[in-house]
Amino acid sequence: MALTEVLNWMLVSTLRSLCRWSLPSRLSHIGAAASFAGVSDAPLQFGDELRRTAKAIAAPGKGILAADESTGTIGSRFKEINVPNTHENRFAYRHLLFNTPNLAQHISGVILFEETLFDKDPKTQQLLVKPLQDAGIVLGIKVDQGTKHLPGTDNETYTQGLTDLDVRCKKYYAAGCRFAKWRAVLRISENTPSPLSIQETAQTLAKYAAICQANGLVPIVEPEILMDGAHSLAICQYWTEQTISACYRALNEQHVLLEGTLLKPNMVLAGKQAPQQATIEQAARATVESLQRTVPPAVPGVTFLSGGQSEEEATVLLNALNAHSLGSRPWALTFSYGRALQKTVLKTWLGKAENVKQAQQALTVRARANGQAALGQYKGDANSASASQSSYVKDYKY
Numbered sequence: 001m002a003l004t005e006v007l008n009w010m011l012v013s014t015l016r017s018l019c020r021w022s023l024p025s026r027l028s029h030i031g032a033a034a035s036f037a038g039v040s041d042a043p044l045q046f047g048d049e050l051r052r053t054a055k056a057i058a059a060p061g062k063g064i065l066a067a068d069e070s071t072g073t074i075g076s077r078f079k080e081i082n083v084p085n086t087h088e089n090r091f092a093y094r095h096l097l098f099n100t101p102n103l104a105q106h107i108s109g110v111i112l113f114e115e116t117l118f119d120k121d122p123k124t125q126q127l128l129v130k131p132l133q134d135a136g137i138v139l140g141i142k143v144d145q146g147t148k149h150l151p152g153t154d155n156e157t158y159t160q161g162l163t164d165l166d167v168r169c170k171k172y173y174a175a176g177c178r179f180a181k182w183r184a185v186l187r188i189s190e191n192t193p194s195p196l197s198i199q200e201t202a203q204t205l206a207k208y209a210a211i212c213q214a215n216g217l218v219p220i221v222e223p224e225i226l227m228d229g230a231h232s233l234a235i236c237q238y239w240t241e242q243t244i245s246a247c248y249r250a251l252n253e254q255h256v257l258l259e260g261t262l263l264k265p266n267m268v269l270a271g272k273q274a275p276q277q278a279t280i281e282q283a284a285r286a287t288v289e290s291l292q293r294t295v296p297p298a299v300p301g302v303t304f305l306s307g308g309q310s311e312e313e314a315t316v317l318l319n320a321l322n323a324h325s326l327g328s329r330p331w332a333l334t335f336s337y338g339r340a341l342q343k344t345v346l347k348t349w350l351g352k353a354e355n356v357k358q359a360q361q362a363l364t365v366r367a368r369a370n371g372q373a374a375l376g377q378y379k380g381d382a383n384s385a386s387a388s389q390s391s392y393v394k395d396y397k398y
């Protein structure tokens with residue numbers, strides 16, 4: 001063969017294999033015939049239900065209460081208020097949260113830790129989650145199993161839990177859950193996030209999302225960039241965009257139905273140790289711009305984590321994301337807060353039965369404020385000394 005023929009042949013076969021690799025993920029979304037390797041045109045078993053669930057969670061003026069602290073994490077919360085981390089106290093605390101009057105007015109979903117999902121009142125044998133189900137609040141479940149050091153990286157981590165995820169998803173669906181959460185953690189420093197950490201985050205979240213959807217659970221895709229660091233707002237925006245865009249490339253490659261997913265990112269902020277902090281307007285603009293550049297309009301909702309901001313800061317920034325004219329926002333922008341919904345509740349409760357009503361009122365105040373912020377209608381009337389206190393914890397583990 002002459003050299004030009006060899007080159008021609010190499011060019012043609014490269015183009016052919018490129019077509020073979022790039023077409024399937026597009027075909028999977030339009031349901032075309034399965035004539036390419038690796039593509040199925042069978043409809044997703046839970047497709048309609050996943051779309052409905054995701055839309056219900058992202059309903060206008062509503063958001064998620066993240067009450068999925070692992071046993072260790074709830075222990076650190078209880079330690080701050082001198083409450084022993086016993087099963088009895090965990091039950092009492094979550095009983096308080098779930099029996100808050102009119103919780104469904106601003107809360108569309110609650111994320112649970114496995115213990116809570118199956119927990120029962122020892123006297124009545126009633127499931128702890130029954131009041132949530134009765135109120136039409138969607139049950140979610142934390143399915144990741146924490147993080148481990150990612151070998152060969154500068155203190156980066158990867159998230160555990162894929163091995164038996166399908167089996168656990170089936171069990172959770174049977175118990176009434178309709179959505180799930182999986183948290184990947186990235187940190188900004190001179191050497192991080194590394195390309196390996198971003199790739200690992202995207203691939204693992206996409207695999208998790210596909211497994212959840214195959215079992216009827218809407219996956220919340222949570223790539224959290226921690227607040228730790230002295231970086232500027234612009235650096236946080238850059239890494240947020242790199243991370244989220246990698247996630248959507250991977251989600252598409254894994255044939256995930258985007259309409260049946262939710263994104264749970266960090267808000268874009270300067271690092272906690274940065275000499276210059278951004279204004280609310282600057283942070284809101286950077287956050288919305290990051291999403292506009294990376295999140296497809298097919299995604300129904302972006303449910304932010306609070307990440308260590310004070311309760312009031314998290315509400316005010318969410319409000320700014322919705323209130324200002326920041327251009328196109330085809331997704332609901334709402335909350336999936338843990339610390340920013342519970343800090344004052346815990347400080348009011350203090351483990352005492354006589355404080356339950358007041359603690360529930362504290363939850364109502366924050367849930368209402370965030371519900372208003374999700375509509376861009378928060379007027380600042382939920383502020384208090386406790387709500388202004390930072391929840392930041394260095395190197396935070398959930």
Ligand code: 13P
Nearest residue numbers: 066305306307337338339
């Ligand atoms: P925070 O709102 O406390 O950051 O937590 C939300 C959450 O679910 C983290 O995974």
